[in-house]
Amino acid sequence: MTPLAIVALSLSMSTDAFAAAVGRGAAHRPALAQAVRQGLVFGVIEAITPILGWMLGLATANFVQAIDHWIAFGLLGAVGARMVWEAFQPVEAFDPATAARRGVVGLIATAIGTSIDAAAVGVSLAFIGADIWVIALSIGFTTFVLTTLGMTIGSAVGARFGKIAEGIGGVLLIGIGLTILAEHMGWLG
Numbered sequence: 778m779t780p781l782a783i784v785a786l787s788l789s790m791s792t793d794a795f796a797a798a799v800g801r802g803a804a805h806r807p808a809l810a811q812a813v814r815q816g817l818v819f820g821v822i823e824a825i826t827p828i829l830g831w832m833l834g835l836a837t838a839n840f841v842q843a844i845d846h847w848i849a850f851g852l853l854g855a856v857g858a859r860m861v862w863e864a865f866q867p868v869e870a871f872d873p874a875t876a877a878r879r880g881v882v883g884l885i886a887t888a889i890g891t892s893i894d895a896a897a898v899g900v901s902l903a904f905i906g907a908d909i910w911v912i913a914l915s916i917g918f919t920t921f922v923l924t925t926l927g928m929t930i931g932s933a934v935g936a937r938f939g940k941i942a943e944g945i946g947g948v949l950l951i952g953i954g955l956t957i958l959a960e961h962m963g964w965l966g
Contacts, residue, residue, distance in 0.1 A: 786915075787919035789860075789950045790894070792947075795927045795942050797924075797927075798815070801931060806931070813925050816920075816925030819924040820918060820921025821917060822889055828899060830901075831902050833900055834899060846962065852898065853898060856894040857949070857950030860944065861948060
């Protein structure tokens with residue numbers, strides 16, 4: 778993968794966590810230390826999940842080698858399409874009382890929920906032989922930065938801004954999937 782593709786993938790994988798963070802920040806403005814801690818949780822989990830998906834992809838790569846580019850395209854396209862669809866759904870109200878009761882468990886559950894798509898992307902990355910360690914670190918770091926930023930600016934920009942970012946991330950993922958398919962099919966010459 779090119780450095781530009783890694784940046785686009787990292788931004789795409791981070792947008793759903795960013796959208797969740799903007800929503801939380803829109804409901805209540807956290808202290809910077811709290812935003813950094815929550816960003817760290819999101820970033821670490823978002824870095825781990827593509828590695829788990831990559832390991833699953835490696836385990837199955839020999840069985841699907843002839844169609845791996847179609848699988849990568851399908852997974853990236855499906856995740857991207859879901860993100861675009863989510864971007865057009867109404868913004869859910871954030872309930873600080875519910876979030877406070879859930880505490881760390883709620884934070885981790887939200888981080889895992891927003892990183893499931895990264896596992897699917899990890900499967901795709903195994904099929905194309907991408908350097909998972911560089912990509913996982915890039916995704917984790919980008920998620921940490923964007924989630925921390927989302928928490929701190931959420932009250933100023935509102936939750937809808939996060940939805941727009943998620944839609945853009947989905948379009949980027951679909952584009953990456955199309956590029957992988959076009960390269961493997963020889964359409965790019």
